[in-house]
Amino acid sequence: MKQVVHAACPHDCPDACGVLITVEGGRATKIQGDPRHPVTRGFLCAKVAKYLDRVYSPDRVLYPMRRIAAKGTAAERSFAPHGQPGACPELVEGAAVPTQAWQRITWDEALDEIAQRLRMIIAEFGSEAILPYSYGGTLGALNGASMDRRFFTRLGASELERTICSSAGEAGLESVMGVKLGTEPEQFVNSRYIIAWASNIHGNNVHLWPFIAEARRKGAKLVVIDPYRTRTAACADWYLPINPGTDAALALAMMHVIIGEGLHDADYVARYTLGFDELREKVKAYPPERAAQWTGIAAEDIRKLAREYAAIRPAVIRVNYGVQRSEGGGMATRAISMLPCITGSLKEAGGGIHLSTSGAFDLNKHSLRRPDLRPQGAKTPRAVNMVELGKALNTLSDPPLKALLVYSSNPAAVCPNHNEVVRGLRRPDLFTVVHEQFLTDTTDYADIVLPATTFFEHKDLQAAYGHYYLQISDQAIEPLGECRSNVELFRALATRMGFNDECFHESVDEMIDGALVSNNPWLQGITRKRLQSESHLRLNFAPSTESASKPADGAPQPFLPFARGNFRTPSGRAELYSEAMKSLGLDPVAEFTPPSESRYGSDKATFPLELLARKADNFLNSTFSNLPSIQQMEDTDLLEMHSADARSRGIVDGAPVRVYNHRGEIFLKARVDGAVQPGVVSARLNWAKLSPGFRNINVLTSEKLSDLGNSATFYSVLVEVESTNSIP
Numbered sequence: 171m172k173q174v175v176h177a178a179c180p181h182d183c184p185d186a187c188g189v190l191i192t193v194e195g196g197r198a199t200k201i202q203g204d205p206r207h208p209v210t211r212g213f214l215c216a217k218v219a220k221y222l223d224r225v226y227s228p229d230r231v232l233y234p235m236r237r238i239a240a241k242g243t244a245a246e247r248s249f250a251p252h253g254q255p256g257a258c259p260e261l262v263e264g265a266a267v268p269t270q271a272w273q274r275i276t277w278d279e280a281l282d283e284i285a286q287r288l289r290m291i292i293a294e295f296g297s298e299a300i301l302p303y304s305y306g307g308t309l310g311a312l313n314g315a316s317m318d319r320r321f322f323t324r325l326g327a328s329e330l331e332r333t334i335c336s337s338a339g340e341a342g343l344e345s346v347m348g349v350k351l352g353t354e355p356e357q358f359v360n361s362r363y364i365i366a367w368a369s370n371i372h373g374n375n376v377h378l379w380p381f382i383a384e385a386r387r388k389g390a391k392l393v394v395i396d397p398y399r400t401r402t403a404a405c406a407d408w409y410l411p412i413n414p415g416t417d418a419a420l421a422l423a424m425m426h427v428i429i430g431e432g433l434h435d436a437d438y439v440a441r442y443t444l445g446f447d448e449l450r451e452k453v454k455a456y457p458p459e460r461a462a463q464w465t466g467i468a469a470e471d472i473r474k475l476a477r478e479y480a481a482i483r484p485a486v487i488r489v490n491y492g493v494q495r496s497e498g499g500g501m502a503t504r505a506i507s508m509l510p511c512i513t514g515s516l517k518e519a520g521g522g523i524h525l526s527t528s529g530a531f532d533l534n535k536h537s538l539r540r541p542d543l544r545p546q547g548a549k550t551p552r553a554v555n556m557v558e559l560g561k562a563l564n565t566l567s568d569p570p571l572k573a574l575l576v577y578s579s580n581p582a583a584v585c586p587n588h589n590e591v592v593r594g595l596r597r598p599d600l601f602t603v604v605h606e607q608f609l610t611d612t613t614d615y616a617d618i619v620l621p622a623t624t625f626f627e628h629k630d631l632q633a634a635y636g637h638y639y640l641q642i643s644d645q646a647i648e649p650l651g652e653c654r655s656n657v658e659l660f661r662a663l664a665t666r667m668g669f670n671d672e673c674f675h676e677s678v679d680e681m682i683d684g685a686l687v688s689n690n691p692w693l694q695g696i697t698r699k700r701l702q703s704e705s706h707l708r709l710n711f712a713p714s715t716e717s718a719s720k721p722a723d724g725a726p727q728p729f730l731p732f733a734r735g736n737f738r739t740p741s742g743r744a745e746l747y748s749e750a751m752k753s754l755g756l757d758p759v760a761e762f763t764p765p766s767e768s769r770y771g772s773d774k775a776t777f778p779l780e781l782l783a784r785k786a787d788n789f790l791n792s793t794f795s796n797l798p799s800i801q802q803m804e805d806t807d808l809l810e811m812h813s814a815d816a817r818s819r820g821i822v823d824g825a826p827v828r829v830y831n832h833r834g835e836i837f838l839k840a841r842v843d844g845a846v847q848p849g850v851v852s853a854r855l856n857w858a859k860l861s862p863g864f865r866n867i868n869v870l871t872s873e874k875l876s877d878l879g880n881s882a883t884f885y886s887v888l889v890e891v892e893s894t895n896s897i898p
């Protein structure tokens with residue numbers, strides 16, 4: 171029997187696509203984008219279009235396994251039955267066990283062993299010796315953060331500060347606007363001036379592109395501000411390569427021009443902002459000539475950008491998280507967020523700014539996560555920042571970390587300062603459990619590996635961070651092998667630990683219902699039943715208060731949350747001056763400080779080149795990088811550099827190079843193709859064990875945290891490059 175199931179892509183991507191999965195005889199036979207979804211509009215990105223290859227990969231982990239070899243042994247990594255290091259043919263159903271590294275065990279054995287080890291660790295060191303580690307494997311509301319949080323809260327484990335991705339930018343945006351709301355993708359068709367600021371739209375947010383293309387057909391201009399010439403930059407009307415980490419200087423200089431020339435919206439500023447006089451004073455120190463020296467963008471271009479942005483309306487800024495993976499990333503996002511507040515473009519359909527829409531999905535977090543499960547009288551456990559995993563594993567004491575429970579994340583690939591992370595993961599006394607779909611860089615250091623379902627195999631509720639539609643993702647097929655979802659894993663572990671709180675028995679549907687119980691008017695009327703029958707629902711925005719203009723054609727009214735102020739800051743206004751920033755010891759308006767690891771920073775003498783350790787367009791962070799059909803679409807192990815930097819080092823296109831700094835070294839192949847400016851080099855994230863020496867680009871990145879939000883600083887890294895005879 172043939173059946174089409176509606177699901178939602180749970181990967182860490184703003185688009186949260188509506189997906190249709192065709193199932194025949196219990197097997198998924200086709201995946202396509204849901205044509206009814208207003209943002210997905212019938213197509214998927216290239217990687218998820220090939221998702222059957224991932225679900226039915228012969229390399230899927232299908233059974234619980236116990237390690238029987240030393241952690242991270244070369245034998246395990248070079249084991250290549252499908253031409254894929256790390257793959258494990260014995261896990262194909264019906265085949266023989268065990269491998270050199272793994273012994274198949276039952277779920278009962280695995281759960282017993284984990285529970286016993288955790289109890290022993292708690293008895294000797296206390297529950298804070300246990301650390302969960304999860305991030306963006308799935309953004310499903312349930313599998314992302316529900317049963318797991320209940321379990322770890324009840325256990326009293328150390329808390330994980332989940333700031334590897336977006337917290338600097340969030341803090342920057344919220345310091346001005348108080349909430350993460352952004353221009354609807356559908357409204358980009360009305361824009362006449364579009365700035366893609368640190369926004370790799372073709373790579374990371376491809377469903378926005380058709381709206382931009384439509385706007386351009388109607389005459390809109392697309393400007394791209396990015397130190398790397400992305401595919402989006404290559405087809406822009408105007409590409410402005412900027413020196414990494416200098417965006418705050420550019421935004422402040424733009425405001426210097428806009429305010430200095432009286433191009434701001436005095437009425438909007440007077441009604442809805444706070445601190446304009448302080449901002450006016452502050453930007454006097456940022457004339458375009460000064461910003462040009464830092465940004466590498468000519469003063470005349472800065473003036474032109476500022477004037478066009480203020481004059482051509484509606485003007486929208488699609489700023490993405492690339493801008494905040496830098497030491498001053500919070501302040502940069504704060505400064506950029508002020509631009510639409512002073513031009514008043516937040517009033518216009520097709521104006522405003524879009525960093526994230528996630529603040530609109532006010533799901534009932536209490537019901538999902540149950541923070542009240544903390545045992546009475548217990549103190550709040552310590553927080554460990556996920557960016558500093560290497561440091562935490564190697565240096566934390568009182569108590570030291572003794573158990574690491576990893577799910578929905580691949581820290582041995584995605585964490586900065588890879589060598590330190592691996593040194594920690596190798597500790598024989600560290601008990602590591604990894605719940606995974608594949609044998610990743612992290613499972614190479616696991617004591618126990620547990621098999622995880624893909625989104626085809628479980629049900630979930632899906633919000634988004636790039637649009638305003640809520641979806642239910644239905645289960646399309648039975649779990650492969652003995653795979654279990656995150657929800658089911660933590661339900662089972664809770665039972666094993668003897669936690670008999672009722673919430674550990676809640677069904678998935680009950681959890682979805684609980685998540686939808688909210689006082690927020692935007693969720694009123696949205697029920698599981700409706701989601702199930704209508705596949706996606708736009709949040710229930712009240713037209714009268716949030717919209718200024720009415721569309722003619724019966725389309726939903728544009729969502730303009732800040733058309734009449736309504737900022738969720740302490741003052742209720744857009745805070746161009748912020749007491750909260752001041753109390754953090756930061757400039758209460760905004761300022762530019764060069765990142766210490768940059769050409770103008772305090773460490774400038776250490777290594778001469780700025781490294782962008784970027785994401786790959788066809789992978790999702792480290793996910794997908796092990797699949798042959800996806801690898802075909804992506805060039806890996808490359809160091810992109812400018813011809814001037816290559817020439818001065820005697821490096822030619824295609825030559826092997828050694829890239830290094832005080833944290834580590836990696837061997838790559840030079841590509842001299844004009845993607846970066848002089849002084850900048852770039853490489854892409856990949857699984858470490860697929861690259862020479864079992865290393866990835868994070869051997870060079872730093873654990874240093876950003877100015878706001880304790881975020882990672884993947885794009886504030888200095889390195890040197892030298893030619894080498896061969897790649898080892």
Ligand SMILES: Nc1nc2c(c(=O)[nH]1)N[C@H]1C(S)=C(S)[C@@H](COP(=O)(O)OP(=O)(O)OC[C@H]3O[C@@H](n4cnc5c(=O)[nH]c(N)nc54)[C@H](O)[C@@H]3O)O[C@H]1N2
Nearest residue numbers: 368370373374395398414415490491492785787789790791
């Ligand atoms: N195909 C694909 N899609 C993805 C991902 C992926 O790995 N692959 N990752 C997902 C994740 S986790 C996230 S958080 C999102 C968001 O991902 P994005 O926010 O788009 O993040 P990045 O790709 O890190 O950065 C975007 C752009 O910023 C540029 N950039 C770097 N430094 C600077 C700077 O100092 N100034 C400026 N102006 N630009 C800079 C980079 O070169 C890059 O082109 O994408 C998601 N989507």
Ligand SMILES: Nc1nc2c(c(=O)[nH]1)N[C@H]1C(S)=C(S)[C@@H](COP(=O)(O)OP(=O)(O)OC[C@H]3O[C@@H](n4cnc5c(=O)[nH]c(N)nc54)[C@H](O)[C@@H]3O)O[C@H]1N2
Nearest residue numbers: 305306307308335577578579580584605622783791792793
């Ligand atoms: N150099 C460099 N490093 C980076 C970045 C960068 O741009 N450059 N980007 C950073 C950013 S923005 C982010 S968000 C992080 C992302 O870091 P992670 O969230 O760790 O991202 P992934 O590499 O996608 O790893 C997710 C893992 O979860 C697994 N998984 C998927 N679904 C499930 C599930 O339902 N259950 C379980 N148990 N597992 C599942 C996948 O197989 C995959 O191995 O990486 C960061 N690291």
Ligand code: SF4
Nearest residue numbers: 179183186187215218
């Ligand atoms: S990864 Fe992003 S673009 Fe691709 S299907 Fe998932 S949500 Fe859509």
Ligand SMILES: [Mo]
Nearest residue numbers: 182306335336
């Ligand atoms: Mo991310």
